[in-house]
Amino acid sequence: MDNQRHFLFLQSVCSPFFQRLADRLSAAGHRVHKIHFNGGDAAYWRGHPASSWRRDAALLPAFLEERARTLGITDQILFGDQRPVHKPAVALGKRLGIRTHVFEEGYFRPSWVTLERGGVNTCSRLPRDPDWYRRVGAGLPDYGDGLAFDGSFFKRGLHDVVYHVACSADWLRYPGYRSHATVSAAAEYIGFLRRSTRVKAQERIDAAVIAGLAAQATPFYFLPLQLNSDAQIREHSSFADMTEVMAFVMASFAAHAPADARLVIKNHPLEMGASDYPQIIGQLQQQHGLAGRVDYLETGDLMILLSHALGVVTVNSTVGGLSLQLGCPTITLSDPIYNIAGLTFQGRLDDFWRDAIAPDAGLFRAFRNTVIHTTQVNGGFYSDAGIALAIDNSMRFLLPDRSPLESLL
Numbered sequence: 001m002d003n004q005r006h007f008l009f010l011q012s013v014c015s016p017f018f019q020r021l022a023d024r025l026s027a028a029g030h031r032v033h034k035i036h037f038n039g040g041d042a043a044y045w046r047g048h049p050a051s052s053w054r055r056d057a058a059l060l061p062a063f064l065e066e067r068a069r070t071l072g073i074t075d076q077i078l079f080g081d082q083r084p085v086h087k088p089a090v091a092l093g094k095r096l097g098i099r100t101h102v103f104e105e106g107y108f109r110p111s112w113v114t115l116e117r118g119g120v121n122t123c124s125r126l127p128r129d130p131d132w133y134r135r136v137g138a139g140l141p142d143y144g145d146g147l148a149f150d151g152s153f154f155k156r157g158l159h160d161v162v163y164h165v166a167c168s169a170d171w172l173r174y175p176g177y178r179s180h181a182t183v184s185a186a187a188e189y190i191g192f193l194r195r196s197t198r199v200k201a202q203e204r205i206d207a208a209v210i211a212g213l214a215a216q217a218t219p220f221y222f223l224p225l226q227l228n229s230d231a232q233i234r235e236h237s238s239f240a241d242m243t244e245v246m247a248f249v250m251a252s253f254a255a256h257a258p259a260d261a262r263l264v265i266k267n268h269p270l271e272m273g274a275s276d277y278p279q280i281i282g283q284l285q286q287q288h289g290l291a292g293r294v295d296y297l298e299t300g301d302l303m304i305l306l307s308h309a310l311g312v313v314t315v316n317s318t319v320g321g322l323s324l325q326l327g328c329p330t331i332t333l334s335d336p337i338y339n340i341a342g343l344t345f346q347g348r349l350d351d352f353w354r355d356a357i358a359p360d361a362g363l364f365r366a367f368r369n370t371v372i373h374t375t376q377v378n379g380g381f382y383s384d385a386g387i388a389l390a391i392d393n394s395m396r397f398l399l400p401d402r403s404p405l406e407s408l409l
Helices: 015-027 039-043 057-071 087-096 130-137 153-166 186-217 244-255 278-288 302-308 319-325 349-355 360-374 384-398 404-408
Strands: 006-010 031-036 050-052 075-079 099-105 112-117 220-224 262-266 293-299 311-314 329-334 377-379
Touching: 006 015, 006 057, 006 349, 015 031, 015 075, 015 384, 031 039, 031 057, 031 186, 039 153, 057 087, 075 087, 087 099, 112 360, 112 384, 112 404, 130 360, 153 186, 186 293, 220 244, 220 302, 244 262, 244 278, 244 349, 262 311, 278 293, 302 319, 311 319, 311 349, 319 360, 360 377, 360 404, 377 384
Parallel strands: 006 031, 006 075, 031 050, 075 099, 220 262, 220 311, 262 293, 311 329
Antiparallel strands: 099 112, 112 377
16 A cells, blocks of 8 residues: 555535545545535535636646646546546546546445446446356355445435535636536426425325235336436436336337236436426327336335336346345346346346346345445445445545455456
8 A cells, every 4th residue: 555645536426525535534644635626516625725627628638637747646536437527537547547436326225335446337347247246255244234324315405405506606616617417406406396295295196006016916017217317327328318218118018018017117216307207108108008007106115116026127227236136037228237147137128028037146145245345335425424434434445556346356
């Protein structure tokens, strides 16, 4: 391990997480520096050196290289490797030999966050060889669910508001900045509040639908929706949005699923309601002759759905990992880290409806323990307790010359 490293911080989640992580690294004798791209970045950074980028994105790579060389950067830390301001940094890290530490939401939630070197999700270096997981996983402990902590949604929302209020003057202070978000924060808040009212009214209805499916042992397949704004959809799939996903899945279901089976579609809990999914699903039902065979849910107990479904169809949601853990046959429509022979169905969606098989429980156990050991940090990004836990557990990933995954590859 180097005696002293110089960590460059780029964009974080909307919380004090990077600030407190920098405090810890600085206290341990390492140097830290941050680049602000907007007012929210600056609002959550105090007491450490920083630079600001205010110009056009086309000039950013040269600026990043100048900062890296002038400051002697050895490591860079960022949240999400697909943000426009992060892509040139990741490329620069590869070229200059700078360690790039990428945080992301956890592969296994709610008690874990992801921390990998070089990239996450489709850009992860995690192998797709089932025998590698069986071999490596045999020597690892069973990680379970990790230590629990307060994951207050209110705290997360409050930090998000503070961050975006601080961005309100970006047109003047950071004129070159273009957010990775597909809609403005204000539009997102309004949409989410509107949907919250509808969701509250829908809870009893959805619970009754789920209870009926379980009690009557109704054969059904489950499609959990993701956010249209999710980089997993925009960057790592062939679909433009969830409307395209539903159209593809419902067409296949109509043509190839057992005639007595139903399709259950559940909205994402953080969806802001910009798309009228009930209307879209109604049109698709009519188009494919599926009237009376599709249930749409705004809310509902995910565990009950996964425990009773004949199979799960997902693009690349983390729900797929939970589905595998519960032994439910699963197919992915892109290539997430768990798309491995023996875990997910490796054939066509048209064949999945009748030929799906349950995942190998032993392989999944080895896979889960290996992924947690090599890429997962017990903790969170938003509550004080979650942040403290995540910072403590990040050190074994950040400070060694080789990450836990690199040591096993």
